[in-house]
Amino acid sequence: MPFVKNGDVVAPGDPLCVIEEYAPGPGTYEDDGIVRASIPGTVRIDTVNYVIEVRGPSAEKKVLSPKEVVYGEVVSMRNELAQLKVARSFDEVFRARAFSAVLHISQAGKPVDSLYDVVRPGDVVKAKVLSSPPYQLSLKGPRLGVILAYCSNCGHPLYKVGNQLQCPYCGRVEDRLISPDYILKAKHQPKK
Ligand SMILES: [Zn+2]
Known part of the structure; x- marks a missing residue:
């Protein structure tokens, strides 16, 4: 400790x-x-x-600067736009002092028809700040993407297995834009 x-x-x-x-x-x-x-x-x-x-x-700067890499939780989203709470560290994302930011589909990190192919509500991402307030984010860049995601079926945290995410509880497999820094990595194939 x-x-x-x-x-x-x-x-x-x-x-x-x-x-x-x-x-x-x-x-x-x-x-x-x-x-x-x-x-x-x-x-x-x-x-x-x-x-x-x-x-x-x-x-302890009170504003984020363009190009700064931040952590963010997807609070709500539609096909083309996601609203996030972002902060400079993973832990700060879940505190009241987090900043509000948006991610547009044009900054999804890969060409997709829907942002849902890249992130889902509740996911935690590593992203880059593009503009001063209102903050716009980008997932274009090395190591950017989802670092923690939850099963759409049962809500359990997903584990990275190969280049997909899998739920160790119900076995569901999901796609995201996965960062190489994804937190939960399965050492062994989870049991179904
Ligand atoms: Zn599940």
């Missing part, structure tokens, strides 16, 4: 975690196996990439 949690305020030298738990990111340093804060600021734990960092007050 790390010594701190997301959002904790720390001072330089404060222990954050042991090196085996998270890699030291910006605003931290390693000292004899312990990751410590190098600046005063707020702890951010990236549970996708296993990196811990400390952000100073100036790093």
